[in-house]
Amino acid sequence: MRHSYQCPLRWSDMDAFGHVNNVVYLRYLEEARIDFLARAARQTDPEAFTGGTVVARHEIDYLRQLVHQTDPVTVELWVEKLTAASATFAYEIRDPASEGGPYVRARTVVVPYNLREGHLRRLSPVERSFLEGYFDDSHSG
Amino acid sequence: MRHSYQCPLRWSDMDAFGHVNNVVYLRYLEEARIDFLARAARQTDPEAFTGGTVVARHEIDYLRQLVHQTDPVTVELWVEKLTAASATFAYEIRDPASEGGPYVRARTVVVPYNLREGHLRRLSPVERSFLEGYFDDSHSG
Amino acid sequence: MRHSYQCPLRWSDMDAFGHVNNVVYLRYLEEARIDFLARAARQTDPEAFTGGTVVARHEIDYLRQLVHQTDPVTVELWVEKLTAASATFAYEIRDPASEGGPYVRARTVVVPYNLREGHLRRLSPVERSFLEGYFDDSHSG
Amino acid sequence: MRHSYQCPLRWSDMDAFGHVNNVVYLRYLEEARIDFLARAARQTDPEAFTGGTVVARHEIDYLRQLVHQTDPVTVELWVEKLTAASATFAYEIRDPASEGGPYVRARTVVVPYNLREGHLRRLSPVERSFLEGYFDDSHSG
Numbered sequence: 001m002r003h004s005y006q007c008p009l010r011w012s013d014m015d016a017f018g019h020v021n022n023v024v025y026l027r028y029l030e031e032a033r034i035d036f037l038a039r040a041a042r043q044t045d046p047e048a049f050t051g052g053t054v055v056a057r058h059e060i061d062y063l064r065q066l067v068h069q070t071d072p073v074t075v076e077l078w079v080e081k082l083t084a085a086s087a088t089f090a091y092e093i094r095d096p097a098s099e100g101g102p103y104v105r106a107r108t109v110v111v112p113y114n115l116r117e118g119h120l121r122r123l124s125p126v127e128r129s130f131l132e133g134y135f136d137d138s139h140s141g
Numbered sequence: 142m143r144h145s146y147q148c149p150l151r152w153s154d155m156d157a158f159g160h161v162n163n164v165v166y167l168r169y170l171e172e173a174r175i176d177f178l179a180r181a182a183r184q185t186d187p188e189a190f191t192g193g194t195v196v197a198r199h200e201i202d203y204l205r206q207l208v209h210q211t212d213p214v215t216v217e218l219w220v221e222k223l224t225a226a227s228a229t230f231a232y233e234i235r236d237p238a239s240e241g242g243p244y245v246r247a248r249t250v251v252v253p254y255n256l257r258e259g260h261l262r263r264l265s266p267v268e269r270s271f272l273e274g275y276f277d278d279s280h281s282g
Numbered sequence: 283m284r285h286s287y288q289c290p291l292r293w294s295d296m297d298a299f300g301h302v303n304n305v306v307y308l309r310y311l312e313e314a315r316i317d318f319l320a321r322a323a324r325q326t327d328p329e330a331f332t333g334g335t336v337v338a339r340h341e342i343d344y345l346r347q348l349v350h351q352t353d354p355v356t357v358e359l360w361v362e363k364l365t366a367a368s369a370t371f372a373y374e375i376r377d378p379a380s381e382g383g384p385y386v387r388a389r390t391v392v393v394p395y396n397l398r399e400g401h402l403r404r405l406s407p408v409e410r411s412f413l414e415g416y417f418d419d420s421h422s423g
Numbered sequence: 424m425r426h427s428y429q430c431p432l433r434w435s436d437m438d439a440f441g442h443v444n445n446v447v448y449l450r451y452l453e454e455a456r457i458d459f460l461a462r463a464a465r466q467t468d469p470e471a472f473t474g475g476t477v478v479a480r481h482e483i484d485y486l487r488q489l490v491h492q493t494d495p496v497t498v499e500l501w502v503e504k505l506t507a508a509s510a511t512f513a514y515e516i517r518d519p520a521s522e523g524g525p526y527v528r529a530r531t532v533v534v535p536y537n538l539r540e541g542h543l544r545r546l547s548p549v550e551r552s553f554l555e556g557y558f559d560d561s562h563s564g
Contacts, residue, residue: 008290011316012309012444016437016491017256022196023167023435027294030164034293039352055163057202062195068439070321115158149431152457153303153450157296157350164294168435175434180493209298211462299538304478305453308446337445341482397440 032075051115078136173216192256201247219277314357333397455498474538483529501559
């Protein structure tokens with residue numbers, strides 16, 4: 001299953017070349033992650049990820065350029081890998097109509113954080129179970 | 142040889158967790174690339190990269206957290222790979238004093254652009270020669 | 283009549299104090315102006331404001347603090363004053379439920395621009411007529 | 424006396440029109456205020472403004488457009504008015520060479536904050552004395 005987030009653009013997301021700036025797509029990914037971890041996951045468990053998460057790594061490939069538009073773009077997010085203390089998310093940013101292929105493909109490694117005690121921590125069983133529901137099965141036989 | 146750029150921070154680079162936000166480091170890399178391509182390269186050839194470049198890919202690893210400080214951070218940039226129509230840059234972001242290891246290690250693939258005609262283009266011989274001067278030899282025997 | 287724009291927040295709109303940063307509200311005003319001038323006005327006249335507008339002045343009063351939320355805030359925008367070559371907009375940013383009073387009251391002077399010829403210009407009759415429809419009459423007897 | 428802050432620009436400060444965006448100048452003012460309140464004032468008293476300040480109002484007039492440049496702009500900041508619990512700063516943003524008049528003139532009302540107890544507070548005598556040194560006397564006879 002994939003998590004789908006409708007991400008509104010801002011006119012100021014464009015740079016002096018008149019396209020959405022490459023750095024800004026990482027804001028779209030951030031918004032999708034927050035929607036996934038701080039809203040969707042907490043419908044399963046109100047305590048899930050309450051101390052936040054730390055980004056350990058991003059990979060991002062830019063496939064097509066995007067100009068500001070009134071309609072949101074769709075960020076699809078799914079879980080690619082889980083370890084005891086990290087989750088790897090994969091994403092595609094595309095038009096809601098899915099025409100023309102994705103603008104961006106990306107991958108982020110996040111580590112759950114214990115904000116109160118100030119250190120990284122392991123995934124809780126409830127968090128792990130929630131995340132396992134988002135392993136991508138769209139290409140499976 | 143490495144290109145070294147002193148990158149000033151802004152207080153607003155911090156997010157609600159009180160650290161420099163992971164997305165903002167890509168701004169620091171952007172500033173270092175612009176200093177390298179639009180200032181340093183043009184001391185060699187005033188026409189170098191005048192049509193801009195397009196980012197095709199970023200990889201970034203976050204190693205240590207950074208809090209706003211008055212002193213700039215150092216972005217070291219070097220060339221890792223050249224093809225006919227792309228350059229791969231590697232970077233480290235560190236304290237000028239180099240204490241405590243880098244905050245970030247990253248890699249960007251850029252493609253030169255022909256702004257007037259609106260398409261990607263090959264590296265010119267002068268650009269290639271400039272970039273070859275920045276292959277990293279710091280670890281060579 | 284007031285123009286009403288539902289403005290989505292981003293988590294990164296908060297600063298290190300954990301509130302929406304004072305500068306970011308001007309982005310919300312910018313989004314509302316663009317929705318007003320580049321979308322609503324062009325439903326009246328497709329040529330309206332096509333060369334853009336230049337901001338000549340902002341005034342902004344901060345009344346209440348705002349924390350990131352999933353729901354958008356409402357930016358209400360109306361026309362306070364028109365001259366031959368400028369429009370003064372007033373705004374309030376508030377919760378859709380209008381509880382607790384506005385977060386922000388602000389005012390912006392904009393000047394229409396002729397992008398092709400690179401100079402400021404007068405309002406066209408169609409633009410003026412469109413804007414006159416948004417003089418605020420909410421407090422009139 | 425005026426406080427003078429050399430503010431570095433970033434390439435991304437420009438918007439799709441190819442000029443520094445009107446909202447970004449408020450970041451330059453923020454950087455100047457932080458340099459003034461969190462660095463300069465603490466050379467007088469290490470406890471000055473340690474709980475931060477809250478912005479109550481901005482006024483900003485845009486006089487000339489600015490394109491990204493390698494050299495910083497100068498933000499001159501001085502104190503226009505003090506009350507028991509607020510300070511009004513005035514600013515000009517200009518080229519270091521002071522040619523061509525300021526890009527921006529602005530004014531900000533700030534209120535000192537007690538971060539630990541979560542409320543606004545009065546200026547301390549040491550803070551007041553520091554600020555009084557920055558009443559502008561440049562136009563006095």
